[in-house]
Amino acid sequence: MPVISVPYAFNEEELYVDLRSIYGHPLFLKCEGFNFAGSIKLKAAIEMVETAEQEGVLTPDSILVESSSGNLGVALSTIAASKGYRFLCVTDSRCNLSTRLMMEALGSQVHIVAGQEANGGFLGARIDYIRELCASDDRYVWLSQYTNPSNWKAHYRRTAPEIAREFPGLDVLFVGAGTTGTLMGCARYFRQWHQQVRIIAVDSVGSVAFGGEPGRRMIPGLGMSIRPPLLDESYVDEVLRVEEADTIRACHYLARHGFLFGGSTGTVVSGAMGWLAEHDEREVTAVAIAPDLGDRYLDTVYQSNWLKGLYGDDVLSSDEPDTLSLAASPSAVDAVTGPAGRPHRGRGL
Structure with a gap:
């Protein structure tokens, strides 16, 4: 029985959702939203x-x-x-x-x-x-x-080892890309692990984190309007880019099965399922990180007027998994160099 005196002392580390029965493809979703802050x-x-x-x-x-x-x-x-x-x-x-x-x-x-x-x-x-x-x-x-650097070190020290303990035979890890702290921490850890793990970053269409043209992004969480200073693409095997409409469909499809996840999780699941379907991987051991829950998205991702106003009347006309479209492309390798960032007192970057 956990007994705590400060809110940050508790974080559920061992909860996974097996999505095979929902999507038909093998994917274990590591749930990171069960703490007093509600996210990873x-x-x-x-x-x-x-x-x-x-x-x-x-x-x-x-x-x-x-x-x-x-x-x-x-x-x-x-x-x-x-x-x-x-x-x-x-x-x-x-x-x-x-x-x-x-x-x-x-x-x-x-x-x-x-x-x-x-x-x-x-x-x-x-x-x-x-x-x-x-x-x-x-x-x-x-x-x-x-x-x-403490951003990525948190996941090097905690998130990645948690996954390694539960899945010693891990083949593929899907990680959403925002600041890339989670991505870089996990990628660095598994690069040093005894078993080769394919690291796949999941980004939003319109983000310029991995290059490309900037575009409208209305769902907060993943994606960046600048290149993330923490990103080192030499640790990333592949990048998937997901349309926000597909993020929304994934969120609603999961909700219809009783799992209310947030926008970042919907993006990661959409990208991962598209990749697994494209590669017909049915025996692979795959894990995706679910950064958040859906309660903070009730007035956006789960609100019909908001959705229709931004994405049109047919955004939810079908949210079956076989209708999810995915734009995937291999990542260009272009390592970021420069001094590591630190907290700033009374000054900017």
Whole structure:
């Protein structure tokens, strides 16, 4: 029986959903949403905060500030409330209302940027705002999830070993790509493992994380409007790009079977099932990481007016798995070099 005194001390690590009976293809879905922050971002958040504390960057008078589309903001709100820090989350209009209200309920301040920076989209505007804050007051400490090595180290130390313990015969791992912290941590771990594991990144169409043209992305979570500084493509075997309409169909198809997952999970499942169907892999041992649950998407992904307004009346005309279309392409190998990022006190990147 777990007994805890702080909210970040609990995280369900051993729960998997076998999707074979739902989709007909072998895939074990590692559920990372069963903690007090509701997503996998709790792991990265506590790793970044505790590293900053150990290095003396965070002090009692510090004000945490971070750019987030939602889940990391909730994770940091949970930790800040527990540890007694003030926290400001800088987000944009795509942040779900329920996510914003949750952060505010935990005592955090939420700032929604009004516009988009020309080259970096909403993310560029969020980062510009944080840089201005840090320049104006050295009490602000920006953990910078996009450059902070503690982001990927959390998954190197925890998520990947958890999977390895449960699936010693693992063949394929599907990981969603946002900041690429989860992707890089798991990829680095399995590169050093005794067994070769194929690492497949799942990205959203319209994201430029792995190159390509930027496009509209309305579902927060996966995808980036800039190249992720943490990304090293030499660790990635393949990249799958999923249309948001297919993300939505996957979420609704899973919900019809009683599993209410979030948008990031729908993207990963859609990409993984498309890959498994294309390769006709029925005996492979495959795991996908489900970063989030669906309760924060009730007013977007699961709200019919929102869906029809953005994606048309027929977005849910069929959500059967054999109708899911998938644009998949091999990743170009172009390793990122440069100094590792660290938390920033009173300054920007």
